[in-house]
Amino acid sequence: MSAMRAWFVRLGGLFGKERRDRELAEELESHLQFHIEDNLRAGMTPVEARRQALIKLGGVEQTKENYRDHHGFPWLESLLQDIRFGLRTLRKNPGFVIVAVLTLALGIGANSTIFSWINSTVFNPIPGVKHANEYAVLSTHAERDQTTISYRDYVDLRDRNQTFSTILAADPTPLSIKTKDKPERAWGLWVSENYFDALGVRPILGRGFLPSEDTQPGGALVAVISYHFWQTNFGGEQSVLGQTIEINRHPFEIVGVAPREFVGTQTGLSYDLWIPVKMIGALYGESLNPLEKRDENWFVCTGRLRPGVTVAQAQADLNVLMRQIVAQFPDDHRGDFTVTVSPLWRAPFGANFQLHTILFLLLAISGVVLLLACANVANLLLVRSFSRAHEMAIRLSLGATRWRLVRQSLVESLILSSFGGGIAMLFTLWTAGTLGTFVPPTAEVPLSITVRADRTVFVATFIVSVFTAIIFGILPALRSSRQQPARVLQEGTRRASGSTRKARLSSALVVAQFAMSLLLLVCAGLFIRSARMAEQFNPGFNPHHVLLYEYIFAGLAYDERSGNEFDRRLFDKLQEIGGAESATLSDFVPLSYQVQTQLIQAEGYVPQAHESMNLTFANVGPDFLRTLQIPLVAGREFTASDNGDSRFVAIVNTAFANRYWPHMDAVGKQIRTKWHSFTVVGVAENIDYDTLGQRSDPFVYLPLFQQFSGNGAILVRVPGDPLAAATAVQDAVHSIDADLPLFNLSTLDSRIALRTATQRIAGVFVGGLGVVALLLASIGIYGVLAYTTRQRTQEIGVRMALGAQPRSVLLLVLSQGLKLAILGLAVGLLVSLVLTRALSTVLFGVSPADPLTFVAVVGVLVAAVLLACWIPARRASRVDPMVALRYE
Amino acid sequence: MANDKSDVWQGTLALMVLKTLEAMGELHGYGIARRIEQTSGDLLSVNYGTLYPALLKLEQEGYISSEWGVSDNNRKAKFYKLTRAGRKQLEKEAREWEQTTAILARFLAPGEVSR
Secondary structure (H helix, E strand, O other): OHHHHHHHHHHHOOOOHHHHHHHHHHHHHHHHHHHHHHHHHOOOOHHHHHHHHHHHHOOHHHHHHHHHHHOOOHHHHHHHHHHHHHHHHHHOOHHHHHHHHHHHHHHHHHHHHHHHHHHHHHHOOOOOOOOHHHEEEEEEEOOOOOEOEEHHHHHHHHHHOOOEEEEEEEEEEEEEEEOOOOEEEEEEEEEOOOHHHHHOOOOOEEOOOOOHHHHOOOOOOEEEEOHHHHHHHHOOOHHHOOOEEEEOOEEEEEEEEOOOOOOOOOOOEOOOEEEEHHHHHHHHOHHHOOOOOOOOEEEEEEEEEOOOOOHHHHHHHHHHHHHHHHHHOHHHOOOEEEEEEEEHHHOOOOHHHHHHHHHHHHHHHHHHHHHHHHHHHHHHHHHHHHHOHHHHHHHHHOOOOHHHHHHHHHHHHHHHHHHHHHHHHHHHHHHHHHHHHHOOOOOOOOEOOOOOOOHHHHHHHHHHHHHHHHHHHHHHHHHHHOOOHHHHHHHHHHOOOOHHHHHHHHHHHHHHHHHHHHHHHHHHHHHHHHHHHHHHOOOOOOOOOEEEEEEEOOOOOOOHHHHHHHHHHHHHHHHOOOOOOEEEEEOOOOOOOOOEEEEOEEOOOOOOOOOOOEEEEEEEOOOHHHHHOOOEEEEOOOOOOOOOOOOOEEEEEHHHHHHHOOOOOOOOOEEEOOOOEEEEEEEEOOOOOOEOOEOOOOEEEEEOOOOOOOEEEEEEEOOOOHHHHHHHHHHHHHHHOOOOOEEEEEEHHHHHHHHOHHHHHHHHHHHHHHHHHHHHHHHHHHHHHHHHHHHOHHHHHHHHHOOOOHHHHHHHHHHHHHHHHHHHHHHHHHHHHHHHHHHOOOOOOOOOOOHHHHHHHHHHHHHHHHHHHHHHHHHHHOOOHHHHHHHO | OHHHOEEOOOOHHHHHHHHHHHHHOOEEHHHHHHHHHHHOOOOEEOOHHHHHHHHHHHHHOOOEEEEEEEOOOOOEEEEEEEOHHHHHHHHHHHHHHHHHHHHHHHHHOOOOOOO
16 A cells, blocks of 8 residues: 555656755755764864765765655656657657658558457457357358258257357248338347357346247247347337237247347347247248257357367367267268367358458458558668767767667657557548448348447557557667767768668668568459459359349248249239340349258169268249359250149259269259159259359259249349339239338349458458558658668769769669669569468469469569659759769 | 674665654654664664665655754754554564564574574
8 A cells, every 4th residue: 555655656756856856955954964063063173074974974966866766757757758859859850750650550550450350250259248259159061061050969969068068059030020010021040048048148128038938839939139129110118028029920029138239149140039949830830840850950059168178179079979969860960960169250150251261361461561661660760860860979978878769769669659550540440340331231141240449459559559669660779879979970960870781771671661562562463353353253144134122921921822823923024024134033042142952862863871962952933044044054944834733843953963863864854852753854054052163062943833932032134224123023013912021122243242242352451552562662762762862962973073974873873773672572572472372262263373463563563663763863863063062 | 994884774774764753753864864873882874875765765655754843953954753654564564573583583593493
């Protein structure tokens, strides 16, 4: 306590220094007088008495200094002095300060922006859940790359594992919700009853789910709604609890409202409500109920690791269990059921799946930009230190320690980087939110990427600013404090001392700048090319000029028969839309993140022991292939007469045909699902169904008119702007059923835009950084050249007086700059060729060593160098020898 | 001559100052120094240069307070006196000191440690 008190008193001691010094002087004076009197009394002569007293007291100045050390904090006082002095000297150089601060702001801002994105997606994958880093996602490889887990398997894994304190299961689903009059579409999550408890999320109103709601199918139907849903549909009324909403025509009681920030367990996706899994049967009918089936892999499982358990241990534990389960139920587990446990930040589901690699790459790239900015500012400081050599020499010869001078320089650096960091922080408040704008607005998946610059971002920016100051400040500080005062002062106004060594350091920095900006420009070029390639990529169908509109039957009075009837009538109406080239219906839109799978047997094909026959399929209307312009390889496409009254038919893709019926004619073969047999009538070319550039999976088209589907998409190909046909489509739908809600009016193009969002983020961001890098490097070489030319003014003057032509002077200066630039470019090329290999996984359709990019970048850089060198070179060639020599 | 006298050990000066002020009431800096030297039978020599920073520190910690006043022989001087917190601190430090010396004494007692 007393130490604390003393500290505060000392803090106060920073002020009122003069009064205290006077008091101490008086006190010491009175002390002396007492002593002298005593000495006199002891019989000394007055002179001797005073002498002895002074000896005993010791040095008065030392005592004062010693005393001052206890008053206030001497280091803080001199630090404040340094800051005041730093601010004063900086104010004298506004041009330098503006350039340096803006350069740093750009470098730091790029990093803090990317960091804010990483912070919100990777570090806080589930907003509203504390300790999100203790959670991990389970996935198997059963069907396609990563997949979900069946409910029975989930229960076994949850109850028998040793490594998770709890595991929850969730399955996203579109729902039709009727709160007042018209039904609307909303996104819900089927969840295990332990969902909210497992996450430690407490509803702000009401409750989560009860254990009984997981064990008793057929009980009361309950739901927890999101804060947003509560606000928009119930105006935030407390009375919402106990109210009933209709979900897919079934009355549900609202028992809770989730906290505002909690929107679900998949990063980047937000849901409107949560329903216990046991109620699936009530909504979809028991025949579709997946809860008792081990071969219906529906659920995304997320678990909380026990303290001290690693992801690898958990994975090993679950795989032991999974092998037992697979051995026990081999028929339900075809395919690879190895469990992968992933930390949330690289979960195979949600936005992180797409974002985490690219964001870390972007962070690395903006790190290089910051280094580049540091090199630039360091060079500015070096140039400045030449002109301050005199000042430093004088301070050294007056007894300042070298450490004190270094500290003074570092304090100035800190001031610069604090301003830079401050601007960067303001900048980040705005740029943090831009991540969401790269993702096209779509309601097709409940995307919501919200990024806020929070305290973590603020602290990180501050720390980065401090380190930045040290990185760019330390070399110039050490350099400028290493003066030989005598030499500097003797040489007086010429100030040439050590300038060759300093120029060498500057030159090294310029070479580094060029190497780094080449690297950045190459990255920028590669990402821009990659984004363009992704946009122009041919997915196997023609996505342009196609309107997309969706509808859903759930929640309306449609059953299989009337639904089929509606689809048929709608198809006919769509054909009448003026100007449309073709129109169709489908429950599948390519590249929409959603494909359905079911068990499909191919005639005559015997699956391998563990080969999964869970294949992707879609129910499509007549003219689907024609509307999307998917080439037909053999046979025919579906027609309106492929309906419930005719025999069941199917179209397979070429991958299907080649894999199950190699060297055979697929048309005429049979395939079987759980319910029906189908005769193959056509073979279609492969397209990209789920992921861009990946089209080797077998795929089956079934006629929509034979296979009722609860939801559908309307696809209309028009010659011009697809959205212009929207009203015609609405009219067509509403002439049949005025109440049927339509969702997600968009174009097929925008679906692909969503797929290429990461490419565009990288293209725009890195492209922007590339321009910044080019600018910084050009300014750097210009600065160094301009400075060294000015230093050589007399030399050039002498040369010209001796008969050198302006042209040769021009070449002299130009070659000096070009030498540095070429060295930098050579280093940069080598580094880039090695480092860009890391980009190969995120680039789309471009090789990391793309020659076109490299050539273009080198060309741009050389042009920039010539321009930057031209100005000082020209100035040098116009030196008037008389003026230059007289200057001396 | 000065070599015969021990310098005041670091850390013990504060304790001596507090004890002196407890015994003498109000006293100025010179008086405190002289009193410490006399009490030690002139075996100790107080470095006056270190005394004033020590007084300042004690005052900052709230153990003593100071006031300008006039001495017996009409000289202006700064007088220090013990505060309530100082009295407590003195008790505490004295106790600790006694403990320390007692422990040391046990260590130095013949036959106890050398075994």
